[in-house]
Structure formats: C-alpha cells, structure tokens
Amino acid sequence: MSAEPELPRAARVFISFVGLLRTNGFAVAPEQTTSFLAAIQLLGPRSLEDIRQAALATLAPPPERRATFDRLFDLHFRGNEAIERVDDGEDDETVRLQEEARGNDEPLLSDEANESGLAAARAETLVERRFAQLSTTDALRRLSREAPRRLPKRRGHRRMRARSGPYADLRRTLRDSVRSDGEILRLGRLKRRQRPRKMLLLIDVSGSMKTRTEENMKFAHTLVQAAPSVEVFTFGTRLTRITRPLRLKRREQALRAAAHAVSDWDGGTLIGDALQAFLAVPRFGGYARGAAVIIVSDGLERGEPDALRDAVAKLSRRAWRVSWLTPLAAGPDFRPQTEALVAIERFVDDLVDGGSSASIVAHVLALGQRRVA
C-alpha cells in the first residue's frame, strides 16, 4: 500500500497533522499515515467529522489521550487559537486524588492541557525532588543478582520439553517413531513452564516516610530492571504510576524522571483513598490480579481507616499475596499500634520490617519460596 501522490497539495495538510501528533508524543507509524490518507480518499471527505473519524480509526490514539488528540485536531484543522500548549505526555499516568476526594466530576485519568505546569495552583506543597548521585548498596546488588532465580513464579499454560513430566509430547514422539518404522522407543514428556509472577509495588512517599523514600525508589528501580513484569506506583495524597520512568536503565536518569512525575513528595497520607483510586481504574486494578503485591508504607493514615481496610481487603482478594512492609516493624516484638495497621492486619499475608533496603530485599527474595500456585 502506498500513498498515491495524486493530490500532493491537499495531502500536505494531513501529513502535517501527523507531524503535529508526533511532536506531541503520539506514536504514529508511516503505514498508519498511509492508511489515514487512504481512508480520507475513501470517505470523500465530505466533512471535517469524517476526517476526524478517519484519523481516530487509522492513527489509533490511546483512549486516555483522546482529549488531547481532539484538541490537536481542532487546533490543526479548525485553527483554535485558545490552545497554546498541549499536554506533556506523562499526565495520562496520574490519578488526581485531590479532585476525587472533593467529588469533582473530573475523570480519574486526568488530562490537563490547559494547566501550565503539573503542580500549578495546588494548595498543598508540592516539592520536586532530585536524587543525588547514588551508590549501589549491597542489598540491591544482591537483588539484581538473585532476582531471576528467587522471585515468585507461577505455572504457565505453555508446555516445554522435560525429562519427566505429566504430559506426553506426541509431536516429538511421532517424529522419533518415524525413524524406527513406527515403533515408539521412548515417550517424550512435557511439563508446564514456570513463568515469573507479576509484581506490584506501591510505595508511600508521604512526609512520614521521608527518610526512606530515596532508598525505596532505588529499590523500585532495581526491581523493575531485574524482573520482567513489575508495576510501580507511588502514593501520598495522589497516586502516580512510575513504571515507565523506572524502565530507563541508568539509575540516576530513571530516578530523575520518576521524581519529575511524582508531585506529592513528603506531603500528607491518604493511603485508603490512593488505593481505592488505584482499584477504580480497571487497567491498574488488573495489575493486582494474581500478583505479588508489595506495599511499602508506615501506615500512618490521615484519612478514614474504613477506606483503607476496604481497599486492602479488595487487593488481597485479587492478589496472590499482599505484603505490607513498614519501618515500624523493625523489632521482633512488633505489634501494630496505629488504627490503620490494626484494621488491615488480617487482610495482609505478611506484615514485616520495611525499615532498610536489606530487609525489604530479603523479604522480596523470600517470596518465591512461599508457595507455588
């Protein structure tokens, strides 16, 4: 399929729209541009609405950036002057709990094109934090070394060859038997392949966790690098998905990007609301299904303990295992004291020490030894 250059002048406006999309962080492949032009040719185009529909169908903007896409479309084809700056690409990952709590109708996945900065006009103090040059601690080195072997696994549906296993490998057996005139000399076996289990890491970045936050972020980065399917969120007064920045290989760079995404460092704590918001977005809630959920938080809740208890109960029903790692549990004779921790105690599988990277790593590496579902 190739773009027929029949109407080069007319086609230019559509191609420049694709360019505009790309500058605004939409991934549009050349073949999509070709389809877009073909679609316009096919549809007429009789009206601007047709062009919009053709663009939506062929350029496939992700649904959470649909509003941005529409604004860009209007800007380009209708020439709206009101818009000067469009989106910053990372907003779609941010759930605004503040608006949520006030009962505002704004959608959970916010799209804030008209705001001049992520943190503008917020009542709370939002501090962008930069992480200093970091040195790898022994614990993290141990994590990256041992993760492939020791992180939790589950049995997948795919089968692989094995010396012994519950299933017969008929394909291989047949091939072998052809060589011996149909005589089966050895029955090939298959077993179910082990797959790494999904992991979900929720990190409290509120003021009370301040001294631990930097270490926890380093831990998160190491885990994302070492394990194939990890999702990471931070929460304080808001919930922010930081998986994408943490995928950057170089740690300083990754942590800087994550620090930029999170805007509620060292603020208050509304753990219950943050977790509720997490579960209310189906795509996020899906990350918890069958996953090893690790919550790193002291559990010093400012909000309602009921909201927290319900959210953790829901999480624990979805997850394979919920671990709550709190710095308060440093001693062996630890008993939950705060109302929030008492409320959630019966829903979590582990309530253990999260006061140092070494203890966190030790717990996470021990998870795989617990049980295989």
Place this chain on the structure above:
Amino acid sequence: MAVRSNIVGIDSPEALEKALRAAYYLADEGLATAAYLGLALGKPLLLEGAPGVGKTEAAKAIAAVLGRRLIRLQCYEGIDASAALYEWNYPRQMLAIRQAGDESVDIYGETFLIERPMLATLRAPDSTVLLIDEIDRADQEFEAFLLEFLSDFQISIPERGTVRASERPVVVLTSNRTRDLHEALRRRCVYHWIDYPSAEREARIVMMRASSVAEGTARAVVAAVEKLRREPLSKAPGIAEAVDWAEAATLLHKGGARWPDAFRRSIGVALKDEEDLHFISPRLDALLAEASA
C-alpha cells in the same frame, strides 16, 4: 484506493451502519466508520473498550452483514500456535504408520491436519470472519506471533509449506485493555474505542434486543445502569446486563410485582458481585426511584 470486494454493496459508513442495524446492532458513527475502513482497506479491526460494551457483538453483526461464518478464537493466558493455527492428529498418524507396514505413507497429509481458527480463516477467507477475542488476555509471545499473521495473512506449517490467503480475510480483534497492546499490533489495525452508548442509544438497544420490554422500562433501566456505572464498582453493568435487567424486571412485573420493587428484586442480573451489591444496597432504593421518575 479500490474498495475491496468483501463489501460489495456497502459504499459508505452510513450504508454499513444501516446494514448493521438490520442485523440488530446499533453502531455509532465512529464504529461504523472504523469498521467500514477496516473492510474497505483490508485491515484488521481492533475494538477496545470496557467489558460489556458490545465488542464481540459488533464482530458477530459484521459477520451477519457480510453473510459469513464467524470463527471465534478466544484468547487466554498461555494460548499458543497449536490452539490457534493447527494441530496434527497424532493418534491417527501413529495408526497410519503401523498399518502401512512396508509401504510409505504421508503422515503429513490433509487427513491428519486438524484445522484451528486461524488456518480455517486463511483457507476460506471469503466465507469467514475471524474474531480474535480478548487479545489482551494472551501473552506477549502470542501477540508477536499474531503480527506476522496480520501483516501477511500467511502461516507456515513446517511439514507442508506456507498457507497464504487468496484475499485478505476479515479479522476483528477485541481487547478489554487489561494490559497495553503492543504498538506494532495497533499499527496494523484500524482502531476504535467503544464507549458506553448514550442513554438514548442504549434505550434503543434494550428495546431492540428485548422486544417484550416497554419503552418506559427500557429508559428507567438505562438511567439506573448509567448511575451504577458512575459508582466505583468492581464490575460495572454492561449493555448485556442492561438488557437482561429490563427483561427480568418486566417478567417480575408481569408476575405481579410493583415497579421499583421489580427492579430491586432483579438487581442480581445487573450486578453480579457480592461486594458491589453490598456497597450499593443502602442507596439502591433512592437510585431506582430517581431512575424511574
């Protein structure tokens, strides 16, 4: 660009919308356009949206409009090529080898091949529609494997060679978006995000699907369902649930139950999660009264 032969007689999105309506599917402009473009450009159609907005139904309706058989490939975690493409009939092959004795036997002949959905589609592209349902459930290896199929519409069977479709088959993929699909897959498709329909459209869908339901009932159910969808439920009622609820309430009403009561008693067909029911029950009466008003 030439319009493909598979949509002869349908020359615009509006015509397709009309044809879909005749197949009892109410498509909005966006869906009709995307489906039309998919068919006309010979590209797979990727439908995403929340569970219960009618993605699978759309594929069924498209098959009905084209007068073709719908082949459904339900994806699940761990689905692999032998479930999607083909499988050899091993016991039969084994038997054939034994029976052949000294004569040679082609154990990779047609008689030993078990066709799975994708191979069936490639072999009969002009009489089937392939629905690859809930692709987001399959793992990424399978998604990568699909890419080859969707760009060239061919698959290779090592023992027999390559099977190529004589024309581009009609393929519809659906996804509930429980995970992000690979960009490369989205790129190869014509894409449409199906939203919940407007109240007006949904009421029409309910009446079309459940002919015994009165208009007032349909509107009340749709209003109630809309309110429920705004609540933080773990499973919001989809269109099918709205249809079922309207039917169930009508049934109870005919059996003598009064209106709001008939709705309340049949809530179980709309909300199927104990926790959701528990969550909504304190406000359910008020919500239903408001919706019926």
